[in-house]
Amino acid sequence: MRRHLLPVLLLLLAAAASSLLAPAAQARTAFACAPGGPATSLPFCRQSLLLHARARDFVSRLTRAEKVRLLVNNAAGVPRLGVAGYEWWSEALHGVSDTGPGVKFGGAFPGATAFPQVIGTAAALNASLWELIGRAVSDEARAMYNGGQAGLTFWSPNVNIFRDPRWGRGQETPGEDPTISSRYAAAYVRGLQQQQPSSSNRLKLAACCKHFTAYDLDHWGNTDRFHFNAIVSPQDLEDTFNVPFRSCVANGNDAAVMCSYNQVNGVPTCADESFLKGTIRGKWGLDGYIVSDCDSVDVFFNDQHYTRTVEDAAAAALRAGLDLDCGPFLAVYTEPAVAKRKVSDADVDNAVINTVTVQMRLGMFDGDPAAGPYGHLGPKDVCTPANQEFALEAARQGVVLLKNEKRKKHGGGILPLRAAAHRTVAVVGPHAEATVAMVGNYAGKACRYTTPLQGVAGYVKQAVHAAGCADVACAGTQQPVAAAVDAARRADATVVVAGLDQKVEAEGLDRNSLLLPGRQAELISAVAKASKGPVILVLMSGGPIDIAFAQNDPRIAAILWVGYPGQAGGQAIADVIFGHHNPGGKLPMTWYPQDYLRKAPMTNMAMRANPASGYPGRTYRFYTGPTIHPFGHGLSYTRFTHTLAHAPAQLTVRLAGGHAATSSAATASLLNATTRAGGERAVRVAHARCEGLSVPVHVDVSNVGGRDGAHTVMVYHAAPAASGGGGAPERQLVAFEKVHVAAGGVARVEVAVDVCEGMSVAVRDGVRRIPVGEHRLVIGEITHTVTLGVEQLGGVGRDAATRKQGNSVKLEGTGFCAFRLCKGGDGDLKKVREGTGLVKIVEMNDCKRLNWKERRRMSFLPHRQCFLILKIRAFNLFQGETSKLHQPVEMQLHMGS
Numbered sequence: 001m002r003r004h005l006l007p008v009l010l011l012l013l014a015a016a017a018s019s020l021l022a023p024a025a026q027a028r029t030a031f032a033c034a035p036g037g038p039a040t041s042l043p044f045c046r047q048s049l050l051l052h053a054r055a056r057d058f059v060s061r062l063t064r065a066e067k068v069r070l071l072v073n074n075a076a077g078v079p080r081l082g083v084a085g086y087e088w089w090s091e092a093l094h095g096v097s098d099t100g101p102g103v104k105f106g107g108a109f110p111g112a113t114a115f116p117q118v119i120g121t122a123a124a125l126n127a128s129l130w131e132l133i134g135r136a137v138s139d140e141a142r143a144m145y146n147g148g149q150a151g152l153t154f155w156s157p158n159v160n161i162f163r164d165p166r167w168g169r170g171q172e173t174p175g176e177d178p179t180i181s182s183r184y185a186a187a188y189v190r191g192l193q194q195q196q197p198s199s200s201n202r203l204k205l206a207a208c209c210k211h212f213t214a215y216d217l218d219h220w221g222n223t224d225r226f227h228f229n230a231i232v233s234p235q236d237l238e239d240t241f242n243v244p245f246r247s248c249v250a251n252g253n254d255a256a257v258m259c260s261y262n263q264v265n266g267v268p269t270c271a272d273e274s275f276l277k278g279t280i281r282g283k284w285g286l287d288g289y290i291v292s293d294c295d296s297v298d299v300f301f302n303d304q305h306y307t308r309t310v311e312d313a314a315a316a317a318l319r320a321g322l323d324l325d326c327g328p329f330l331a332v333y334t335e336p337a338v339a340k341r342k343v344s345d346a347d348v349d350n351a352v353i354n355t356v357t358v359q360m361r362l363g364m365f366d367g368d369p370a371a372g373p374y375g376h377l378g379p380k381d382v383c384t385p386a387n388q389e390f391a392l393e394a395a396r397q398g399v400v401l402l403k404n405e406k407r408k409k410h411g412g413g414i415l416p417l418r419a420a421a422h423r424t425v426a427v428v429g430p431h432a433e434a435t436v437a438m439v440g441n442y443a444g445k446a447c448r449y450t451t452p453l454q455g456v457a458g459y460v461k462q463a464v465h466a467a468g469c470a471d472v473a474c475a476g477t478q479q480p481v482a483a484a485v486d487a488a489r490r491a492d493a494t495v496v497v498a499g500l501d502q503k504v505e506a507e508g509l510d511r512n513s514l515l516l517p518g519r520q521a522e523l524i525s526a527v528a529k530a531s532k533g534p535v536i537l538v539l540m541s542g543g544p545i546d547i548a549f550a551q552n553d554p555r556i557a558a559i560l561w562v563g564y565p566g567q568a569g570g571q572a573i574a575d576v577i578f579g580h581h582n583p584g585g586k587l588p589m590t591w592y593p594q595d596y597l598r599k600a601p602m603t604n605m606a607m608r609a610n611p612a613s614g615y616p617g618r619t620y621r622f623y624t625g626p627t628i629h630p631f632g633h634g635l636s637y638t639r640f641t642h643t644l645a646h647a648p649a650q651l652t653v654r655l656a657g658g659h660a661a662t663s664s665a666a667t668a669s670l671l672n673a674t675t676r677a678g679g680e681r682a683v684r685v686a687h688a689r690c691e692g693l694s695v696p697v698h699v700d701v702s703n704v705g706g707r708d709g710a711h712t713v714m715v716y717h718a719a720p721a722a723s724g725g726g727g728a729p730e731r732q733l734v735a736f737e738k739v740h741v742a743a744g745g746v747a748r749v750e751v752a753v754d755v756c757e758g759m760s761v762a763v764r765d766g767v768r769r770i771p772v773g774e775h776r777l778v779i780g781e782i783t784h785t786v787t788l789g790v791e792q793l794g795g796v797g798r799d800a801a802t803r804k805q806g807n808s809v810k811l812e813g814t815g816f817c818a819f820r821l822c823k824g825g826d827g828d829l830k831k832v833r834e835g836t837g838l839v840k841i842v843e844m845n846d847c848k849r850l851n852w853k854e855r856r857r858m859s860f861l862p863h864r865q866c867f868l869i870l871k872i873r874a875f876n877l878f879q880g881e882t883s884k885l886h887q888p889v890e891m892q893l894h895m896g897s
């Protein structure tokens with residue numbers, strides 16, 4: 001989000017709009033369809049009707065002027081229909097937040113539970129934790145809505161891939177891995193939305209996954225997000241940037257998606273019809289609304305000059321499928337755009353229907369919300385002891401133990417400290433007394449804070465505080481380093497709490513260094529040198545920090561990374577240091593050395609390395625250079641080993657719709673296995689029968705150390721060597737599951753590796769294929785090989801024929817198992833479509849690869865016998881075209897109308 005760009009006209013309009021808005025405090029009484037109100041008897045208020053019909057009815061009653069005022073975040077009311085204004089912009093990234101105007105703290109709701117910033121929650125690698133946080137937040141949010149201090153539409157979570165370590169908003173995300181981000185997106189959204197079972201489709205809140213897509217640059221050098229054109233390959237889009245969004249919509253049933261500021265391949269995402277209507281609504285089936293980032297439409301007009309006129313900009317957004325503008329642009333310029341026929345009333349109607357349908361799913365057109373299913377929630381449900389305890393639990397689960405030196409005697413690590421042996425502990429560093437810094441950005445007002453100093457003080461006889469740095473910047477010669485050194489010299493142990501804050505990494509603020517700010521490193525080393533007892537370094541940050549100096553300093557006994565651990569952060573830190581909690585978090589992103597920045601311009605979106613240019617690639621999936629800490633790193637006070645209990649060695653991929661080769665009534669099916677150089681074989685995911693197709697993996701986790709602990713089993717996939725058509729990841733996390741294991745105990749973890757999602761490879765053109773052959777699954781020290789095959793196909797026949805069916809033409813051939821279509825005429829064998837057909841029937845209604853004219857001819861000359869003649873040559877599935885076994889068969893396919 002950013003400040004609104006409000007030229008005078010817009011300002012006036014916004015003011016006018018907000019005067020129509022019910023003041024927030026009255027939201028509770030300003031519900032639509034109130035008994036005795038002006039609309040009670042109208043169809044849109046009738047709860048017995050389908051929501052979509054109600055939304056249509058409502059929109060059909062509006063004038064154009066009324067509709068366009070509903071296209072913006074501070075939607076105007078329609079008083080004549082008893083509908084109040086509504087502020088769409090509320091936030092709840094990790095607790096109810098007042099970052100947007102929809103949430104106001106104060107009065108009966110002075111604060112809300114502040115859970116850890118998302119990057120830290122992600123480190124817990126525990127999907128049930130993520131969903132439960134969403135649930136807790138949804139209770140507090142609904143309670144605040146009931147009290148007129150929040151909306152019901154929350155623009156959270158942020159599921160952009162944390163691609164570049166400098167990104168100031170990396171803290172808001174679940175990290176760099178598509179699989180973690182996908183699970184996080186679906187789990188958090190489910191928790192927030194509490195969608196009611198199928199038929200009613202009702203929501204407790206509406207979540208919103210943002211910012212679609214390929215957005216993770218805020219401000220780097222001369223480039224900012226408002227002007228950045230991200231050049232993204234179809235491959236990276238498919239297997240990296242879009243993955244969490246797809247999961248959010250398809251698995252999480254998310255009710256909204258937000259498009260970003262940046263362009264992708266020359267088109268602003270909020271004006272990209274193929275993205276919004278095509279991918280999000282079409283392919284993934286979004287049931288909800290698409291909203292712009294704040295002022296995105298204004299940005300692509302004024303900053304990017306994407307369209308010539310304001311009306312063109314409004315029209316481009318609406319035609320692309322944008323339903324709601326955060327910002328006033330569409331309220332101002334849509335009417336003129338319609339008047340100039342740049343966009344149709346139907347487009348406007350569709351947008352409003354999409355937003356109003358979500359409001360109806362939320363119960364906003366059902367009369368008094370107090371009588372609804374969440375009407376009982378109120379101030380007593382916010383900052384409850386249970387929620388606050390849960391914020392502490394979440395913070396503990398997210399702590400990552402990066403380093404723990406061995407004790408000289410007795411074995412074991414220096415951590416945990418024994419309170420009895422460390423009676424006086426110095427707590428130093430710029431974050432020793434952190435409060436607000438612990439909640440990161442997109443936070444609200446916390447219920448309360450426990451600082452690191454308070455946390456440690458709760459365990460020891462005496463906690464001595466000396467900041468050592470005046471603030472996180474720790475710049476200049478005037479820093480109180482000496483006092484901290486002095487405290488360390490006397491104490492039995494020293495805890496240094498250092499790191500970053502929102503002055504270093506934030507929205508609009510990317511870093512240009514991965515080192516600790518100012519003199520922090522100097523402070524830490526000086527304290528370590530002087531300290532009498534062990535030194536524990538605690539790092540608060542969203543992004544990774546190059547702490548090689550501390551890693552290599554034997555006097556620094558242990559290092560913890562705690563993200564921004566939320567309101568209870570200090571308690572969680574102390575609980576880990578003193579062994580009340582055994583840490584189990586793992587890094588959700590790679591910690592690169594500072595030197596990495598030189599080789600990877602932030603503007604280079606490529607995930608894959610390019611050895612020729614020295615470009616190192618990004619994230620553990622593609623970057624193979626040195627790290628400070630690798631993705632997934634995280635120690636425990638105990639030790640875990642894995643044994644494979646059960647996993648199949650082979651699995652057969654079946655083809656969609658196809659059964660046995662002989663079944664004549666088989667529905668249309670197609671195996672599109674292309675043959676590439678090297679005879680490598682793969683099945684297109686689109687043609688595989690994916691449902692339930694997974695590799696069950698059962699792993700026994702043994703706790704061979706002396707303490708109870710929790711461990712996340714991480715299953716990595718490596719595709720057969722030659723696959724990927726260039727650029728399959730080195731390895732890719734495909735499943736993870738967290739489990740408690742008592743000291744000396746064993747626990748079995750069962751995960752299912754989804755074959756279509758986890759074991760497929762996106763090739764250069766972005767098409768996903770499942771390579772046939774030996775796949776490796778790597779789980780800790782175990783490597784397991786699964787051989788994927790494809791079900792057997794029937795023999796090759798030659799009696800193909802065509803059959804018309806509706807508008808499509810079906811090609812039938814008994815038992816040809818593969819085909820290639822070539823453009824007809826004069827031996828022109830220019831390939832128009834390639835595929836491997838399964839046995840019986842092949843659907844021919846997909847003519848995407850035919851050029852435009854041919855498509856037109858086929859679809860627009862309905863009464864003529866307009867034949868497109870295609871020559872079809874059969875070839876053996878895996879031997880390639882030149883099969884010796886089967887002579888090519890030529891068939892003519894007549895495509896009529």
Ligand SMILES: *[C@@H]1O[C@H](CO)[C@@H](O)[C@H](O)[C@H]1NC(C)=O
Nearest residue numbers: 126128129132710738739740
């Ligand atoms: C995952 O989180 C939930 C919620 O805090 C917790 O109950 C559960 O014990 C956690 N699982 C593990 C293995 O830590």
Ligand SMILES: *[C@@H]1O[C@H](CO)[C@@H](O)[C@H](O)[C@H]1NC(C)=O
Nearest residue numbers: 672674767833834835846849
């Ligand atoms: C088969 O794969 C090719 C290459 O990716 C693709 O262009 C073609 O459209 C596919 N055929 C079908 C029928 O999906």
